[in-house]
Amino acid sequence: MRASNTYMAVVSAAVFLTLPLGCGGGTDDGPPHQDDVESRRPGESLDAVESRWRRAFKDKPTGITSTVELSGSSIVLTTKGQAQVEAPGVLVPAPAFSSNQRSVFFANAQVGSQTGLLVLEGPQIQFTTGTLGSVDVNSATARTQPPSGGATPVVALTTQDNVSDASPTATFPEDWGGTDKSLFFADAAVIHASNLTLTGFTRGLLITSTGNTPITGSVTVSAADRLYWDSKSVIQVATSTVLSPAFALGGEVESGALDSPELAASSQAPSMIKGKQAQVTLSPGKVRSVGSFQLTQGVTQQGGMLQPADVELAYDATPVTVKKDQRVLIPVVFREKSLKGDAVLSALQVTGSGKDAVSVPLDSVESYLESLWAKAGQAGIGAPFLAIALAPLSPFIALGEALGCLFSTCPRAFPIWVETGKVERFHIIVQGKVAPGTYEATVTLVGHNYTAQSIPVSFTVTE
Numbered sequence: 001m002r003a004s005n006t007y008m009a010v011v012s013a014a015v016f017l018t019l020p021l022g023c024g025g026g027t028d029d030g031p032p033h034q035d036d037v038e039s040r041r042p043g044e045s046l047d048a049v050e051s052r053w054r055r056a057f058k059d060k061p062t063g064i065t066s067t068v069e070l071s072g073s074s075i076v077l078t079t080k081g082q083a084q085v086e087a088p089g090v091l092v093p094a095p096a097f098s099s100n101q102r103s104v105f106f107a108n109a110q111v112g113s114q115t116g117l118l119v120l121e122g123p124q125i126q127f128t129t130g131t132l133g134s135v136d137v138n139s140a141t142a143r144t145q146p147p148s149g150g151a152t153p154v155v156a157l158t159t160q161d162n163v164s165d166a167s168p169t170a171t172f173p174e175d176w177g178g179t180d181k182s183l184f185f186a187d188a189a190v191i192h193a194s195n196l197t198l199t200g201f202t203r204g205l206l207i208t209s210t211g212n213t214p215i216t217g218s219v220t221v222s223a224a225d226r227l228y229w230d231s232k233s234v235i236q237v238a239t240s241t242v243l244s245p246a247f248a249l250g251g252e253v254e255s256g257a258l259d260s261p262e263l264a265a266s267s268q269a270p271s272m273i274k275g276k277q278a279q280v281t282l283s284p285g286k287v288r289s290v291g292s293f294q295l296t297q298g299v300t301q302q303g304g305m306l307q308p309a310d311v312e313l314a315y316d317a318t319p320v321t322v323k324k325d326q327r328v329l330i331p332v333v334f335r336e337k338s339l340k341g342d343a344v345l346s347a348l349q350v351t352g353s354g355k356d357a358v359s360v361p362l363d364s365v366e367s368y369l370e371s372l373w374a375k376a377g378q379a380g381i382g383a384p385f386l387a388i389a390l391a392p393l394s395p396f397i398a399l400g401e402a403l404g405c406l407f408s409t410c411p412r413a414f415p416i417w418v419e420t421g422k423v424e425r426f427h428i429i430v431q432g433k434v435a436p437g438t439y440e441a442t443v444t445l446v447g448h449n450y451t452a453q454s455i456p457v458s459f460t461v462t463e
Contacts, residue, residue, distance in 0.1 A: 033052075057337075060421060069289070072254045074142075083140070090235070096230045107225060109221050110222040160189065206219075270298040307342070331425050342417050342419055357461070363415040442454050
């Protein structure tokens with residue numbers, strides 16, 4: 001969606017909150033040393049150990065080299081990648097509003113000797129020749145069942161909005177009422193259309209600087225560089241290869257294998273995998289990697305993690321003092337040092353006499369992994385990988401507090417999924433909301449696939 005001031009303010013706040021704000025976490029671009037990977041040294045500051053750990057892992061490869069081939073009734077790939085989309089295929093616009101109006105817009109569309117904004121309406125618009133070119137893709141779903149209204153199974157692609165500029169504006173005829181709103185609220189996808197022939201639309205319109213031209217029957221687009229439509233719209237093709245710098249893949253897997261010289265052989269196909277640098281080909285009910293990719297984590301059909309992880313913490317156990325109704329933040333530096341598998345949090349526990357005053361903000365997982373959970377749930381997929389709980393994982397800071405943090409020091413969150421090789425810090429929050437006195441507490445990070453880590457917290461609450 002392109003545009004309200006409120007939306008932009010929230011986005012700006014979210015971006016601002018990612019800044020260190022005096023909480024450490026700076027990078028060190030110096031050359032690595034042989035002993036940078038060591039644990040914290042006696043007397044070493046948290047800033048120094050964080051900088052040294054970052055240097056140790058800088059530019060090192062992560063994950064394990066793997067290949068995969070899976071089959072199942074429904075498999076979902078989520079990513080921020082690209083796919084080369086060729087005819088034949090079908091554009092299925094989703095309705096932007098309850099009026100069920102389904103629109104697709106091609107910007108800078110060359111139709112014959114004219115160039116303008118091409119608008120097509122209809123529930124299914126076929127492209128019979130030509131190409132959409134390289135398209136930014138958010139997800140791909142390969143199911144064995146045909147889509148509603150279809151006769152054969154297809155791969156459904158959703159597009160990724162990577163366009164920062166505003167939607168184009170146009171003046172529509174009176175009988176196209178509401179189309180301008182659909183355009184204003186549309187998501188954009190970069191395309192590289194060439195000699196694209198489109199049919200099956202209920203009506204069409206080419207809007208240029210000199211006037212409007214009705215389009216009927218079919219239209220050939222010599223070139224176009226943007227496609228605008230609702231974010232729930234899909235492109236249906238017989239097969240698709242998606243180039244993914246990072247991705248998550250999962251679903252109702254029935255057979256297949258994940259192979260790696262560094263991974264123990266298993267008779268069970270994984271229900272979910274997460275990785276980097278992949279080229280993945282999907283056809284209805286099947287998915288395979290083209291060559292190898294870097295696997296960073298996987299979940300078995302029983303819900304177990306494929307890759308162990310190694311989490312290490314550095315912190316100061318010095319007692320702190322907090323005034324009643326105020327708070328202090330205790331920084332903790334962490335790293336996943338195996339460089340092979342993401343570490344996944346199972347539970348967060350706080351025990352001891354001061355447990356009611358101690359908390360830890362938790363961060364959400366990457367967008368493409370969250371998207372996998374959401375799309376699998378929408379598709380009714382009940383695979384065990386969904387049992388890797390995301391329930392306690394909502395961010396600790398509500399929007400109101402987040403905006404207030406713009407002018408103060410904000411607690412930094414511990415990620416639910418710690419990326420392999422990641423070096424960062426989070427904060428333990430101690431609040432003066434208990435009676436004055438001296439307290440002890442223990443914060444324990446329980447892992448799905450790593451040894452539990454405990455942090456002692458000593459504090460005194462004063463008036």
